[in-house]
Amino acid sequence: MTTAQLIDGKAIAKAKRTEMKTVVAQMKAEGTVPGLAVVLVGENPASMSYVKGKIRDCKEVGIYSELIRFPVSVSEPELLEKIGELNERDDIHGILVQLPLPKQISERKVIQTISPEKDVDGFHPISLGRLMTKQDGFVPCTPAGIMDMLKAVHVSIAGKHVVIVGRSNIVGKPASQLFLNHDATVTICHSRTTPLAHYTKQADILVVAVGRAGLIGAEDIKPGAVVIDVGMNRNKNGKLVGDVEFEEVGEKASFITPVPGGVGPMTRVMLLENTIKAAKIRNRGRKINAQ
Ligand code: NAD
Secondary structure, eight states: OOOSEEOOHHHHHHHHHHHHHHHHHHHHHTTOOOEEEEEEESOOHHHHHHHHHHHHHHHHHTOEEEEEEEOTTOOHHHHHHHHHHHHHOTTOOEEEEOSOOOTTSOHHHHHHHSOGGGOTTOOSHHHHHHHHTTOSSOOOHHHHHHHHHHHHTTOOOTTOEEEEEOOOTTTHHHHHHHHHHTTOEEEEEOTTOTTHHHHHTTOSEEEEOSOOTTOBOGGGSOTTOEEEEOOOEEOTTSOEEOSBOHHHHHTTOSEEOOSSSSHHHHHHHHHHHHHHHHHHHHHTTOOTTOO
């Protein structure tokens, strides 16, 4: 039996979408419809399902969305040209290129071609640089969603020891910077950290973003820790599970996120938030932190 308080990402995200509906309706009344372009290359089933979800979310809150599809054989120049066109369009405020991309295309080039003003995924080096220097900008959706979940359950961050397992550019690294910006003491662990438990046991807030089911058990955490499970794995029965042993860790933690229904829905909702933000900025006719 889980004694920890569940951080219900699904419910928090739903409440955020309800608020967003009102904001978008107001923007529409004032003449701006936030617009998101979603670029999908190929037919990877996971990517197709993510994209479908993103478009459904946009519809729900009233954001205009446009799906642009390319065959898996698309050339890099062709894809970059399309991004260039989207950069120029006034009705498109956010551009998302669903990753991963086929190997003839450089993800780095694609990300860097998206205008930083439309970088709603927050993966552009300018967005990451803004995050690092604590300037306003687009924060990658998963770390931003984690922050919002903690805020929703009133978990304070300043002065806490936050241990992040995983150092990807989309989750671990930006999450560590975001926590640092919120005055946490941050430790980043990764595949070469030994012994991992030595670090995870010191965490007041533990964020696990690895992609390995069962990586974190009850013996790996401090009693009363706040545990955020980013991992998404299929167990042998095909069930979606995180990186954390939910039941046993839930008996020792103070707060825990479930998988599914935790970080995933928050990630999705933050894309909408970033798109609305992009439209507001564009609407005001100013660039973020123009120097
Ligand atoms: P990734 O797959 O790019 O990298 C995994 C990271 O884990 C690496 O930094 C690596 O150093 C670290 N690692 C690997 N083995 C380890 C070990 N034994 N001990 C400690 N660290 C180890 O990472 P990612 O793209 O951030 O994805 C991580 C997981 O989070 C995946 O399961 C992914 O599906 C999931 N994810 C979920 C969401 C969501 O919205 N819920 C969003 C993004 C990613």
